[in-house]
Amino acid sequence: MPKRLTRTPGRPPANLERDARDALLAAATDLFAQHGVAATTFAMIAKRAGLTPAMVHYYFTSREQLLDAVVEERIAPLIAAVWNPAEPGAAPEELIRGIVDRMLAGIERMPWIPSTWMREVLNEGGLLRSRMLRQLPFGKIDFLTDAVARGQKGKTVNSDLDSGLIVFSVIGLVMLHMATVRFWAELFKRTTPDREEMCRHITGLLLHGLQPTSHPKKDKRSGKR
Amino acid sequence: MPKRLTRTPGRPPANLERDARDALLAAATDLFAQHGVAATTFAMIAKRAGLTPAMVHYYFTSREQLLDAVVEERIAPLIAAVWNPAEPGAAPEELIRGIVDRMLAGIERMPWIPSTWMREVLNEGGLLRSRMLRQLPFGKIDFLTDAVARGQKGKTVNSDLDSGLIVFSVIGLVMLHMATVRFWAELFKRTTPDREEMCRHITGLLLHGLQPTSHPKKDKRSGKR
Numbered sequence: 071m072p073k074r075l076t077r078t079p080g081r082p083p084a085n086l087e088r089d090a091r092d093a094l095l096a097a098a099t100d101l102f103a104q105h106g107v108a109a110t111t112f113a114m115i116a117k118r119a120g121l122t123p124a125m126v127h128y129y130f131t132s133r134e135q136l137l138d139a140v141v142e143e144r145i146a147p148l149i150a151a152v153w154n155p156a157e158p159g160a161a162p163e164e165l166i167r168g169i170v171d172r173m174l175a176g177i178e179r180m181p182w183i184p185s186t187w188m189r190e191v192l193n194e195g196g197l198l199r200s201r202m203l204r205q206l207p208f209g210k211i212d213f214l215t216d217a218v219a220r221g222q223k224g225k226t227v228n229s230d231l232d233s234g235l236i237v238f239s240v241i242g243l244v245m246l247h248m249a250t251v252r253f254w255a256e257l258f259k260r261t262t263p264d265r266e267e268m269c270r271h272i273t274g275l276l277l278h279g280l281q282p283t284s285h286p287k288k289d290k291r292s293g294k295r
Numbered sequence: 296m297p298k299r300l301t302r303t304p305g306r307p308p309a310n311l312e313r314d315a316r317d318a319l320l321a322a323a324t325d326l327f328a329q330h331g332v333a334a335t336t337f338a339m340i341a342k343r344a345g346l347t348p349a350m351v352h353y354y355f356t357s358r359e360q361l362l363d364a365v366v367e368e369r370i371a372p373l374i375a376a377v378w379n380p381a382e383p384g385a386a387p388e389e390l391i392r393g394i395v396d397r398m399l400a401g402i403e404r405m406p407w408i409p410s411t412w413m414r415e416v417l418n419e420g421g422l423l424r425s426r427m428l429r430q431l432p433f434g435k436i437d438f439l440t441d442a443v444a445r446g447q448k449g450k451t452v453n454s455d456l457d458s459g460l461i462v463f464s465v466i467g468l469v470m471l472h473m474a475t476v477r478f479w480a481e482l483f484k485r486t487t488p489d490r491e492e493m494c495r496h497i498t499g500l501l502l503h504g505l506q507p508t509s510h511p512k513k514d515k516r517s518g519k520r
Contacts, residue, residue: 103419104419104420105420106418106420162505163505166505185418185419188413188417188418189414189418192413192471192474192475192478193331193410193413193414194328194329194410194478195329195330195331203482206482218505221505225507226507227505227506227507228499228500228503228504228505228506228507228508229507229508230495230496230498230499230500230503230508231496231499231500231505232488232492232495232496234483234485235472235479235488235496238471238472238475238479239468239472239496239497239500242467242468242471242472242475243464243467243468243471246417246463246467246468246471247460247463247464247467249417250417250463250467253419254460254463257428257431258459260459263457263460267457270455270457271455271456271457271460271464272464273455274453274455274456274504275453275455275456275464275500275501275504276500276504276505277504277505277506278453278455278503278504278505278506279453279499279500279501279502279503279504279506280387280388280391280443280446280452280453280456280501280502280503281452281453281502281503281504281506282450282451282452282453282454283453283454283455
C-alpha cells in the first residue's frame with residue numbers, strides 16, 4: 071500500500087517530491103496489474119495515492135511519460151537484476167536456476183509485474199510492448215541460447231529442446247505461474263504456494279521435467295541459499 | 296478467412312443460416328484474438344464477415360449471448376477433445392503427451408485460442424473467465440494430478456514438482472508459446488517453428504527438462520504418429 075501523503079501548497083521539497091513520485095508510480099503499477107494500462111486514468115492513480123490529479127500531471131505530463139517512467143525506473147532495473155549476473159560459458163542449469171531465482175525475488179518486491187507482463191507485453195496491442203523491447207538484454211539472452219546449444223552438442227542437454235525458445239519457456243513459466251497462482255489456489259481450494267515452493271516446482275520442471283533427479287541436486291541448491 | 300456471404304431478404308434458409316452464424320462466430324473469434332473482447336463491436340464483426348450489424352443481432356441478441364456461443368460451441372468442444380481421452384491410471388508421461396498433442400491440433404484449427412485464453416481467461420477481469428470455469432473438466436484434471444502424485448510416491452516422477460500445479464504448467468506452456476511464437480520468431484529473426492517442432496520442445500521440456508533423455512523415447516513417439 072502506498073503511504074497517504076498530505077498536500078502542500080506550491081512546489082513540494084525534494085524528499086517529498088521523491089515520495090510523492092514513488093507513491094504515484096506504485097499506485098499506477100498496482101492499477102495497471104489490476105485493470106490494465108488502458109483502463110487506468112490519472113484520476114484513479116491520484117485517488118489511490120491520496121493525491122490530486124493535478125499532482126499526477128505535475129510529475130508526469132502525459133500517459134506516455136508515465137509509461138516511460140514505469141518501464142525505465144521499475145521494469146528495466148528488474149531486467150538488469152535478473153540478467154546482469156548471467157555470464158558467457160556458464161552451464162545452462164546454472165543460468166536457468168539463477169534467472170528463475172532472481173525473477174521470483176523481483177516479483178516478490180513488485181507483485182504487479184507478472185500480470186502486467188502478460189497483459190501489456192505478451193498481448194498483441196499491449197501498451198508496454200515496444201517500450202519493453204528496447205530493454206531486452208539480447209546479448210545476455212544469447213548466453214542462455216548458446217549454453218543450451220553447446221550442451222546439446224555435447225549430449226549433456228535434452229536434444230528435443232529448441233535452444234532459442236528456452237528463454238521464452240523460462241520467463242513465461244515464471245510469469246504465468248506467478249500471475250495466476252492465487253487464482254489457481256482458489257480454484258483448486260489449495261493454499262497459495264510460497265516463493266520457495268514455486269521456485270522448486272518451476273526450476274524442477276525446467277531442469278528435469280517429470281524425470282526424477284538421479285543425483286543429489288537438492289543438497290547443492292539448498293547449500294547455495 | 297471467413298467466406299463472404301451475400302445478403303438475402305427475409306429469413307435465410309437453414310443451411311445459409313448455419314453458414315452465416317459460423318461466419319459470424321469465426322469473425323468474432325478472430326477479432327477477439329486480435330483486439331480483445333471488450334474492443335470488438337458488433338459492427339466490426341459484421342464487417343469482417345461481410346454481413347450487416349443487424350444480421351449479427353439477428354443471430355446473437357446480445358454480446359453475452361455471443362460470448363456464450365463462443366465458449367459453448369467453440370471452446371468447450373476443444374476442451375472435451377483435449378481431455379476426454381485422459382483415463383485414470385494412465386502414466387503421467389502418457390497423459391501429458393496426449394494433452395499437449397491434442398491442444399496443438401486444436402490450436403492449429405483455431406489459431407485464435409491461445410491469445411484469447413491469455414487475455415480473457417488468465418487476465419483478472421478477462422471477459423471469458425467465469426464462462427470458462429464452468430467448462431473445466433475437474434475430474435479429468437484430477438487424473439493428471441493423481442498420476443503425478445502416484446509417480447512421486449513410487450519415485451518415478453520428480454519430487455520437486457507440485458502435482459497440482461502441473462496441469463497449469465502444461466496448459467500454460469502450450470498457450471504461452473503458441474500465443475507468442477510468431478512474435479518471438481520476428482524478434483529473434485527465426486523462422487516460426489511448425490507444430491511438430493513446438494510439440495517436441497514443449498513435451499521435451501515437460502517430460503525431461505534440460506536433462507538428456509537416456510532411453511529411446513523418440514522411436515516410441517514417432518511410431519505413434
